[in-house]
Amino acid sequence: MANKVVVGAQWGDEGKAKITDLLATDADLIIRYQGGCNAGHTVVVNGKTFKFHLIPSGILYKGKTCFIGNGTVILPEYFEQEIEGLKKENIDLSGLKVSPLATITMPWHTEVDGYSEDNAQKGKIGTTKKGIGPTYTDKMGRIALKIEDLYSPEALSEKLDVILPLKNKQLKEVYGLKTYTKEEVIELCNKYAKIFEPYVCFDWQEMLHRFKKDGKKILFEGAQGVMLDVDFGTYPFVTSSNPIGGGACTGSGYGPTIIDEVIGVAKAYVTRVGEGPFVSELSNDVGDKIREVGHEYGVTTGRARRCGWFDAVTMKYACLVGGLTSIALTKIDVFDEFEEIKICTAYKDTRNGKIYSSYPTDVYIHKFLEPVYETHAGWMSDITGIKKYEDLPLNARKYLERLEEILETPISIVSVGPDREQTIFKN
Numbered sequence: 483m484a485n486k487v488v489v490g491a492q493w494g495d496e497g498k499a500k501i502t503d504l505l506a507t508d509a510d511l512i513i514r515y516q517g518g519c520n521a522g523h524t525v526v527v528n529g530k531t532f533k534f535h536l537i538p539s540g541i542l543y544k545g546k547t548c549f550i551g552n553g554t555v556i557l558p559e560y561f562e563q564e565i566e567g568l569k570k571e572n573i574d575l576s577g578l579k580v581s582p583l584a585t586i587t588m589p590w591h592t593e594v595d596g597y598s599e600d601n602a603q604k605g606k607i608g609t610t611k612k613g614i615g616p617t618y619t620d621k622m623g624r625i626a627l628k629i630e631d632l633y634s635p636e637a638l639s640e641k642l643d644v645i646l647p648l649k650n651k652q653l654k655e656v657y658g659l660k661t662y663t664k665e666e667v668i669e670l671c672n673k674y675a676k677i678f679e680p681y682v683c684f685d686w687q688e689m690l691h692r693f694k695k696d697g698k699k700i701l702f703e704g705a706q707g708v709m710l711d712v713d714f715g716t717y718p719f720v721t722s723s724n725p726i727g728g729g730a731c732t733g734s735g736y737g738p739t740i741i742d743e744v745i746g747v748a749k750a751y752v753t754r755v756g757e758g759p760f761v762s763e764l765s766n767d768v769g770d771k772i773r774e775v776g777h778e779y780g781v782t783t784g785r786a787r788r789c790g791w792f793d794a795v796t797m798k799y800a801c802l803v804g805g806l807t808s809i810a811l812t813k814i815d816v817f818d819e820f821e822e823i824k825i826c827t828a829y830k831d832t833r834n835g836k837i838y839s840s841y842p843t844d845v846y847i848h849k850f851l852e853p854v855y856e857t858h859a860g861w862m863s864d865i866t867g868i869k870k871y872e873d874l875p876l877n878a879r880k881y882l883e884r885l886e887e888i889l890e891t892p893i894s895i896v897s898v899g900p901d902r903e904q905t906i907f908k909n
């Protein structure tokens with residue numbers, strides 16, 4: 483197996499965890515490289531469902547190393563809860579490792595996230611309220627705590643002398659929120675130190691080096707998706723990290739030369755949770771049918787996902803900026819009872835008729851855009867048990883081949899159900 487990155491190619495929830503779990507069969511090291519517990523990743527094995535937020539979806543295999551990289555932000559209490567849940571299921575956690583360089587989400591980060599969302603008059607993002615934006619803001623602002631700080635009382639004390647006066651002023655004066663004493667934060671950090679102790683990997687450099695030197699297979703698991711990327715997504719309606727393939731390097735400790743393939747996971751339609759533009763959104767009974775058949779409700783927040791037809795404009799953009807070498811197309815079975823299926827191939831500006839076949843990055847104009855569709859006949863049969871590409875109904879194959887043609891990128895995996903087994907490897 484080549485070293486692969488699994489990237490969400492839409493607005494998240496594409497089925498990345500299913501694909502990661504599947505590809506993890508052949509991997510030795512699985513690395514989660516960005517995001518935090520805003521992610522909700524579902525893996526179904528023999529009918530049993532597992533939900534992950536921070537822990538790499540490769541954890542279900544014994545004997546593999548699962549590394550939570552430096553590019554992630556970690557809410558300790560949530561991490562602890564996830565660990566406890568897996569222990570109850572008797573999942574072997576001996577291969578789980580956390581980078582000492584990962585950033586800690588402190589209580590003030592979740593409080594500020596919640597405050598900003600609840601009090602936004604305009605520009606609400608619809609975040610998961612897990613403190614993601616405020617934690618990454620402080621990381622870039624150089625006033626965040628890293629996991630390694632928990633094990634160095636002097637460094638922690640010095641850092642808090644810089645961070646707390648600034649943070650308390652901001653919490654009190656900007657947000658009118660509770661402030662923190664140094665003693666209180668140190669006590670909290672001692673608790674966090676215990677939570678991470680069994681997993682923190684201080685010799686991560688040796689570990690990564692050894693895997694590389696021994697020619698072991700490395701799989702990177704992205705969270706969120708290209709259209710939520712802080713640089714390339716529908717900014718400001720994005721998350722605060724880089725889910726694109728490039729994020730696998732800044733978030734793991736490996737450089738770009740380690741990567742052989744980037745697999746973009748996309749649904750056969752599009753969903754989005756939270757606010758922000760979505761040109762092919764269906765606010766009608768077709769959208770409702772997709773939501774109900776596809777069970778499109780968030781894993782982390784339970785929110786109903788907005789649904790729409792496959793958007794080849796954003797997907798083509800995702801192929802470029804995500805660095806995709808191939809596509810894993812999921813949930814195609816959701817269309818089993820659809821007489822017709824549409825693909826959005828371009829956007830039309832309702833003000834002047836201008837056609838966009840490349841993604842316009844200025845989201846301000848998206849409210850003036852309408853989708854241009856091509857329509858395909860459905861297959862009207864149950865494909866959830868099909869194992870071979872040739873056995874798919876002709877109309878399903880035509881649909882897939884048309885997508886490959888538009889996107890100029892091969893579809894390497896077709897997923898026809900949530901279970902590991904319900905997967906077709908194409909070519």
Ligand code: GDP
Nearest residue numbers: 495496497498499522523524813897898899900
């Ligand atoms: P992720 O965040 O990208 O890992 O995706 P989520 O777990 O949030 O959402 C994907 C949902 O679709 C989960 O409930 C999966 O079990 C389910 N799923 C994945 N692939 C398929 C598929 O091919 N068909 C169907 N029907 N469900 C799928």
Ligand code: IMO
Nearest residue numbers: 494495520521522609610614705706721755756
């Ligand atoms: P997975 O990994 C779908 C969305 C939120 C919101 C925006 C910013 O399961 O695909 P944040 O809490 O990150 O500051 O919220 O990003 N969002 C996701 N949408 N799937 C996710 O993760 C998401 N993680 C964040 O709904 O619109």
Ligand code: MG
Nearest residue numbers: 495522523781
């Ligand atoms: Mg998800």
